[in-house]
Amino acid sequence: MTARPNEPERYYNYAYLDEQTKRMIRRAILKALAIPGYQAPFGSREMPVPYGWGTGGIQLTAAIIGPDDVYKCIDQGADDTTNAVSIRRFFAQVADVATTEDTGEATIIQTRHRIPEKGLTEGQVLIFQVPQPEPLRGLEARETETRAMHAYEEYGLQYVSLYESVSTHGYIASTVGYPTMIEERYLMSPSPIPKFDNPKMGDNPAILLFGAGREKRIYAVPPYTNVRSLDFEDHPFETQTWEEDCALCGATESYLDEVVLDDSGDRMFVCSDSNFCADRRAAGHAGPMAGHQLAALDKEPA
């Protein structure tokens, strides 16, 4: 790469945040990695997007990204949603990095609501945007109390929510943000990913980082960490299943979104991971509705 005329300036306060802030966030990340599942506090900064749009994830990305990284951003599994496109363009501009939609090619993947279908590899970092890092918050409003519960490993309360679910529905009905135990020590909210993705967190070769901007917490699952989804002895953990296959690529083992097509009841089920679906179609797989106009929206809109 030829040196640009503004080469020195490029790396001054690189990637939006100032150097001290990135240093502070990196220290929090190291602490979070050292204590898997522990919510490390950090001084969350104002970001150019509102809380709830991924400020925690953006700060994590800004703290670890470098010019040689390849950045991918997904929202609900898709690369082409408004939020994902905006954040990807933001880092293309402020960090001068290459961007991609290819899961395998990316070194940093920022995500909301999904873990990519394609297995991650060593060296990749998956960054989650987290609205509420405290899994016990819905049952215990006091931060002092939840901190004590984490410190002393008092996690009976989390089972109350599972108990409620079983007594209401006959099975554990919660599907997103399904609570997990990390290395049999810390209870961790996996952020609002579907419980379908929970098993992917265990023994994952990639680094999983979670950032909650509004709540000012960072937590992490280091590579090859034990992750267990909570359950009862007589109501074991199960993931969602679908009777349909993906209508576009025919995938049988991916997480499917239901898309309503018209007001006469027609609908289709498609992979929520748009890159996974497009790859399969490019490789010649076809579902019952292959060639549908939705399939044309593979690439980022210009």
Added chain:
Amino acid sequence: MDAVVMTKPRASGMTQVAPLLRVTDLTKSYGHVVGCRNVSFELRPGEVVGIVGESGSGKTTLLNAISGKLPPTAGKVEFDTSRFGLTDIYGLNEPDRRRMQREEWGFVHQNPRDGLRMRVSGGANVAEPLMNIGDRHYGRMRAATIAWLDRVELDTRRIDDKPRNFSGGMQQRIQVARNLIHGPRLVFMDEPTGGLDVSVQARLLDLLRELVRDLNLAVIIVTHDMAVARLMADRLLVMKSGFVVETGLTDQVLDDPQHPYTQLLVSSVLQI
């Protein structure tokens, strides 16, 4: 009172049982305001002690200090823990103390809203102590919950209703079930029948008395209601201005009060 009077027949050879709880010179002051001062007493397994006195006499301060919620200014609270034997509860580290409170104690609040989780069902409220001590089998906990709701005379079909859909007396019954399901050895009760109308109060008292006798529970009950004290307690501590002014068997204290304040208290009870 120098010797602790046993109020229930014991098996032969067990005339002197080790105390379950021993409170020694307990003092709690809020700055220069005295909450309670130099309170000492012992509690044996299966014994019910009532703390009576007027508002502001330090009953609740004493109860909170004994139950580990309010560290005292001076004095000791020793409990016969299953893991460490007779130990000063404020000498234990916090996780051990919380575990002991979770496993061996119950606390029935005056207002069920303080003792229940209002956002989860009555059934889950009752089952929570089981989960807190490590039960992870839904069917087993469900069965225990139903058995306990039945035992406190609640309609078991309403097990999944939220506490707010129950009446005040029913909420109090849920709270009682929640505090007994895990088999505690000592239960604290802070005005358990306060705020209930007299017929509901009478039935709840009847139930509490039966459960306490059946389970051989040790209970410390705070009340300003002499009738509750008479029905529930084996022994009474009468408090005034932070001091325990008189102790003794309930019937003895109520029928033949010695201290002027106790005489006033007993003579103040309204007759119908």
